[in-house]
Amino acid sequence: MRSEVAIYDLETRTATAILQSNELVEAPNWTRDGKALIVNSNGRLFRIDLAHPEMIEIDSGFANRLNNDHGISPDGSLLAISDSTKDGMSAVYTLPVGGGLPRRVTENVPSYWHGWSPDGATLAYVAKRDGTFQIYTCALEGGEEFQVTRGFDHCDGPDYTPDGKWIWFNGEKEGEVALWRIRPDGSGAEKMTADERVNWFPHPSPDGKHILYVAYEPGVKSHPRDQDVELRLLPAEGGHPEILLSLVGGQGTINVPCWAPDSKTFAFVRFSR
Numbered sequence: 001m002r003s004e005v006a007i008y009d010l011e012t013r014t015a016t017a018i019l020q021s022n023e024l025v026e027a028p029n030w031t032r033d034g035k036a037l038i039v040n041s042n043g044r045l046f047r048i049d050l051a052h053p054e055m056i057e058i059d060s061g062f063a064n065r066l067n068n069d070h071g072i073s074p075d076g077s078l079l080a081i082s083d084s085t086k087d088g089m090s091a092v093y094t095l096p097v098g099g100g101l102p103r104r105v106t107e108n109v110p111s112y113w114h115g116w117s118p119d120g121a122t123l124a125y126v127a128k129r130d131g132t133f134q135i136y137t138c139a140l141e142g143g144e145e146f147q148v149t150r151g152f153d154h155c156d157g158p159d160y161t162p163d164g165k166w167i168w169f170n171g172e173k174e175g176e177v178a179l180w181r182i183r184p185d186g187s188g189a190e191k192m193t194a195d196e197r198v199n200w201f202p203h204p205s206p207d208g209k210h211i212l213y214v215a216y217e218p219g220v221k222s223h224p225r226d227q228d229v230e231l232r233l234l235p236a237e238g239g240h241p242e243i244l245l246s247l248v249g250g251q252g253t254i255n256v257p258c259w260a261p262d263s264k265t266f267a268f269v270r271f272s273r
Contacts, residue, residue: 006267032075
């Protein structure tokens with residue numbers, strides 16, 4: 001077994017495996033009706049119906065070099081994907097949630113999707129433009145992009161709070177990778193964690209109460225796979241995090257929004273070395 005897709009229940013504090021695969025499977029999204037997960041594997045997207053868990057490929061047209069940065073629009077009608085088929089570097093596209101022809105959103109590359117504003121009008125992504133990866137946003141229909149973060153050595157994982165007032169992300173400065181939040185207009189940046197861990201991919205829960213994230217061991221560089229990591233839960237306004245689960249994971253475990261619509265459970269992937 002290479003990959004195990006699992007669901008964590010906040011009430012019971014237990015994790016239940018729903019699918020195992022000898023292939024590399026990554027980054028579960030939860031559909032808006034609560035009935036299925038969307039994952040990526042081998043450059044393609046797949047749907048896993050929770051009632052009968054198996055991987056059913058989603059037609060993504062020409063896009064066959066998808067990475068693990070994908071997600072579902074607030075109204076459940078569209079998928080955002082990050083694919084490098086056309087340019088050799090990732091660009092952001094959208095397509096119908098059931099599959100179809102991708103429509104390009106970002107002209108500049110590389111661009112990696114991570115978040116959708118609650119009103120569905122704006123996409124948040126991480127992009128490398130002037131030597132460093134920073135957080136950017138642009139309209140769903142494309143056009144001029146807006147640079148949200150500045151002054152970080154590296155940023156990743158932007159995800160909106162359900163009220164749209166903040167974008168959470170992981171930011172690196174002087175070798176420390178912490179969780180931050182910032183206003184969508186680029187103001188009011190606040191550092192939300194301060195510990196020895198290397199913290200990545202924060203995801204606000206749909207009810208606005210929690211932030212789920214991956215905590216790497218001290219000294220880990222970037223966000224590799226097959227690491228001893230912890231899934232941690234932070235109060236939405238900051239504070240002391242709770243360790244939910246220790247596992248072999250990292251890259252691909254919860255790169256993208258993974259909460260169930262009712263905020264009672266979330267999906268993740270763990271790996272075997």
